[in-house]
Amino acid sequence: MIAVAIDEDIPAVRAGCDGITYPVLIDAEHIVAELYAISNVPTVLMIDERDNIVHPNWSAYASDTFRELTGIDSEKQKDHIRAWAKDGTLRMSPDDAKGVVDDLSAEEEEARLVFRIAAKLRRDGDTIGAERNFERANALAPNDWTVRRASQPLRGVNPFGDAFMEIYTEFNEAGRPYHGVTGH
Amino acid sequence: MTSNDIVMLEGGPLVDAAGLEDALGWALKPEGLCKDGACVIVSDREALFHGERIDITAVASLLDRPAATDTQSGLVAIGAPREQRRAAVNDMKAPDFVLPNIDGLPMNFSDHRSKKRLLVAFSSW
Numbered sequence: 001m002i003a004v005a006i007d008e009d010i011p012a013v014r015a016g017c018d019g020i021t022y023p024v025l026i027d028a029e030h031i032v033a034e035l036y037a038i039s040n041v042p043t044v045l046m047i048d049e050r051d052n053i054v055h056p057n058w059s060a061y062a063s064d065t066f067r068e069l070t071g072i073d074s075e076k077q078k079d080h081i082r083a084w085a086k087d088g089t090l091r092m093s094p095d096d097a098k099g100v101v102d103d104l105s106a107e108e109e110e111a112r113l114v115f116r117i118a119a120k121l122r123r124d125g126d127t128i129g130a131e132r133n134f135e136r137a138n139a140l141a142p143n144d145w146t147v148r149r150a151s152q153p154l155r156g157v158n159p160f161g162d163a164f165m166e167i168y169t170e171f172n173e174a175g176r177p178y179h180g181v182t183g184h
Numbered sequence: 185m186t187s188n189d190i191v192m193l194e195g196g197p198l199v200d201a202a203g204l205e206d207a208l209g210w211a212l213k214p215e216g217l218c219k220d221g222a223c224v225i226v227s228d229r230e231a232l233f234h235g236e237r238i239d240i241t242a243v244a245s246l247l248d249r250p251a252a253t254d255t256q257s258g259l260v261a262i263g264a265p266r267e268q269r270r271a272a273v274n275d276m277k278a279p280d281f282v283l284p285n286i287d288g289l290p291m292n293f294s295d296h297r298s299k300k301r302l303l304v305a306f307s308s309w
Contacts, residue, residue: 001302002293004283012308014286023291025283031188032305034263035279036272043305045278049298053276081302094276101273106250113252113261120192121257129257149309159309 004032006041006146008119009153028119033146034112037104039179040145046084054090056101057180069168076184092181101180111141115151122154131155143174188281189249191262197253198237207240208262210247217246278303 001022005013008028017024032038036045038057046055060081061067061074083089090097104112118133134151141147148167152159171177191207193199205211209219212232216223224246226232232242240260241251250263264279271277278301280294293301 001304002296003304003306005286005307006305007307007309009308010286016308017286024286025291026286027283027305029188029190031190031264031281031283032303034190035269035281036303036305037269038305041305041307045303047278047301047303049300051278051294051297053272053278056273056276085300085302098276099274103269103273109250109263109266110252113250113263114254116190116192116261117252117254117257117259120259121254126257129254132256133254146307150307153309 006030006033006038006150008123012153029116030112030146030150034104034109037101037108037179038146039108039143039177043180044081046081046090054094054097055084055092056097057178059178059180059182070182072182073184080184104179105141107140108144108147111137111144111147114140115147118151119154143171143177145171188283189264189268191260193240193260193262194258196255196258197239197241197251197260198234199240200237204238204240204243208243208247208249210243212238212243217243 003022003024004027005024006027007013008026010026013024013026036057040059042059042061044058044060045053048054060077061070061072064074067073080091114133114137118130118137121133122130134155138148138151149159152163157163193207199207201212210217211219213223216225226246232238241253244251244262248266250266251260253260268279271279280292282290282292285291
């Protein structure tokens with residue numbers, strides 16, 4: 001298991017990683033969100049010994065914390081992961097798995113780059129420039145959580161407060177777009 | 185892999201020949217855009233130039249890489265070649281990447297090749 005935090009807040013990531021023995025990587029530039037078309041977290045992929053993606057982007061949970069919102073039973077998801085780890089049993093056939101993740105749109109792709117510019121400006125102390133680019137990125141990809149929600153803590157907005165419901169309502173109205181598969 | 189194929193440039197999108205090669209690893213030569221002895225033909229060379237200088241976002245576009253510019257700060261972000269993401273979404277091949285672990289030590293995803301890997305993207309937000 002390799003965990004990638006789409007995040008630049010290392011203390012916040014560390015706080016959730018007590019006792020973890022597998023690698024936890026810090027993706028401040030959201031490179032993995034660009035390379036794998038990841039639009040929300042958690043997103044899980046199963047990759048075999050020969051670099052084949054045998055289960056593509058999957059909205060899979062480690063616990064039932066969000067079960068009320070998602071309706072997802074995390075134990076059933078973990079059973080699929082355990083079965084694959086144990087004897088290679090796959091949740092989806094290779095034919096079904098192929099092509100289920102839509103490529104990023106031009107706007108979603110650009111939003112990732114503009115987000116990267118904003119994050120750099122913020123780190124460099126240009127809060128006005130950062131805000132200008134966070135707004136531009138969010139306008140390009142309003143329903144992409146790795147852009148819009150990830151920008152909140154960097155803009156001093158509490159991602160678990162009222163701002164969450166605002167994004168969540170729009171996301172539902174847009175039909176819950178996700179680059180990948182959902183469900184048990 | 186020692187670094188990801190992404191670029192952040194200061195000073196706007198116009199660069200000289202050396203700046204282009206530094207940023208993208210490709211050189212603009214009479215025979216085209218060249219890297220490691222191989223060249224890509226450039227059909228409209230003029231379109232890459234603003235006067236004497238080269239528009240790196242136009243070159244990125246030729247190399248099928250996305251680019252975004254913030255005019256006010258002069259920052260230019262260039263993304264990875266799109267073929268890397270297409271390998272994932274179309275061909276089910278996992279693109280490699282390198283990232284620091286939580287203690288700052290770089291790790292390649294491919295360091296763990298020959299094992300089954302569960303890749304979990306998460307966040308604190």
